[in-house]
Amino acid sequence: MIRRATVADRQAIRDLHLASWRDAYTAELPVAYLRDGLPADMDAKWAARTFAPPEVTLVAFTDDELTGFVCALCDRDPPLIDNLHVRPDLRGGGTGAKLLAAIRVALRAAGFARAYLTVLESNPRALAFYLANGGLDEGSVEDVMVGRTVRARRIGFDLQTPDGMG
Template identity: 35%
Template sequence: MQIRSGTIDDLFPIVALHVNSWRSAFAGIMPDSFLSGPVADDRLALWRERLASPVRGSGLFLAHDGDGGLLGFAYLLPAPDGRILLDNLHVRPGNTGSGIGTELLRQGLAWAVDEHPAKEVYLEVLKANTRAIAFYERHGARRTDERIARFQQGFELPHFEYAWPMD
């Protein structure tokens, strides 16, 4: 496995993996009407904007297999409150539990320390996504808040905020 920075040329593989990851991880959590329909267009619009006009100070890391296939990705960016948001960490369905997510998380956290010293890294995770919660807790994240996520598609879901303590 190789990890490298992402570029606009990675748009379609990122979107495909992101959509498949959401459909797998959020089945029974997010509305089926969203996951089976507009999620693909939604993720395409998001990643097209992110990759065409990168946020200053953001980092996108892609894990590839030996043949160049995308295995997973992590995306971090500065948040308005001065912290660093781990906004995405996805592993191709069928490859979870193989260490890919751990390596992407390590890469992202190390990058944040180098690029944004003394800035706390945090993430938001749906309350019903217990597998992801267990993963983040195993990797040292601590729950710091609980809120309701409001999706522009018209639904709401409870989520937790997790952060890594600044040592």
């Protein structure tokens, strides 16, 4: 089941986000930060989220367990898909594709024609996922991740077509 997130989902989203970063970003971030600094940063990030416009946050559940989430920031045009994370042990099972499709529908319904995200160049699995799910590689960009400059790819999505290919 995919639905809009509420404030009641805050802690579960934070915990999943923390687990996902610890699993996916060991190539980019120091182990000490992932262990010691990241929990407080995730607390602050999710405490600031309102789960109301201009954000769109969707969560995926199986029974009563959070399996993934996606968040788009709609205070810009095109909106930024700021996060899409699936529980690490469930990656590759289709949850991410369903969340990406759902956020694209939500953003299209909000009147947007395009959206984008950035994905680390050091994360080829995520890059392949976004490209296989309708993303268009718009080129290399510098991004900042917890104060560190990183290389990323900007991936654009055409929201006007069902498959994102336009």
